[in-house]
Amino acid sequence: MPELPEVETIRRRLANILPGKKIAKFQVLKAKSFIGQASALFGATIVTISRRAKILRIKLKTDSDSANLLIHLKMTGQLIYLDSTGKKVGGGHPTADWINQLPSKHTRIIFNFTDHSKLFFNDQRIFGWIKLMTDREVENEWQKYGPDINTPHLTAKYLSTSWQRKKIPVKLALMDNQIVTGIGNIYASEALYAAKINPQRPAKSLTMAEVKNLLAKTQAIINHSIELGGTTFDGSFVNIHGFAGQYQKQLKVYQQDGRLCPVCGTKIKKVKLAGRSTFYCDTCQK
DNA sequence: CGGATTGTTCTTCC
């Protein structure tokens, strides 16, 4: 279920481990999961790991050229790293046993590095992908997206202008990648709760003060979740060492329907917006 | 067996 904080959690750990490693073998176990020529990756060296929206970018250097692997985990993708001894490393809260038996039945792609360490791309539902792209293709890809929600210079004025003709519920506007990226179903509900705005309000109905507050609250939640290593439900999101995030303990409304609002004691409501579950407090959020 | 599940893209309709 990775949203921006979960993908960023993965990025930070990969950035500490992968640069300098050389690909000895790139195994595609599921053709649908990889777009590109796998043979082009042989001998490539990893340079940097960055992130845009919910997409990871691994910059590569080959003998003659530069190349990039873009990775989108979609809903069930995972990246798990095993060191040269075949063990996972790093701290955190252990999840299920399957992590000790890789490749698993959901492993779609395996990076084998020359130092015998490995990176596994697991994806139960096969919505996620890894794509080989040139620098130019990556730049074109980035054009499709608005700025990241945690961009420091993102302004309320930009959001307000983008939303001024939008009749759609503000929750959907917040999740529109062409306007702003990184917010998925979980953090959209949490951010609107923190800003005391009803998720069903038309986006255009928000005042500038409300947009300003919503932006600040959303950024604070995203940054707090990054600090805690993201949100994990049922072990579905894990970092590259197979450990859960801790932000789920901070959730105020998401999947809390029936429980009481921590501020006013009203029962948290659950409704559907564009087919997605949406959680809010009818008393606090206006 | 029906309904639900994280993200994104495509189609269809107005």
Next chain:
DNA sequence: CGGAAGAACAATCC
């Protein structure tokens, strides 16, 4: 043409 709604993608789990 743009905006909005809904389906589709695949595999579970309850």
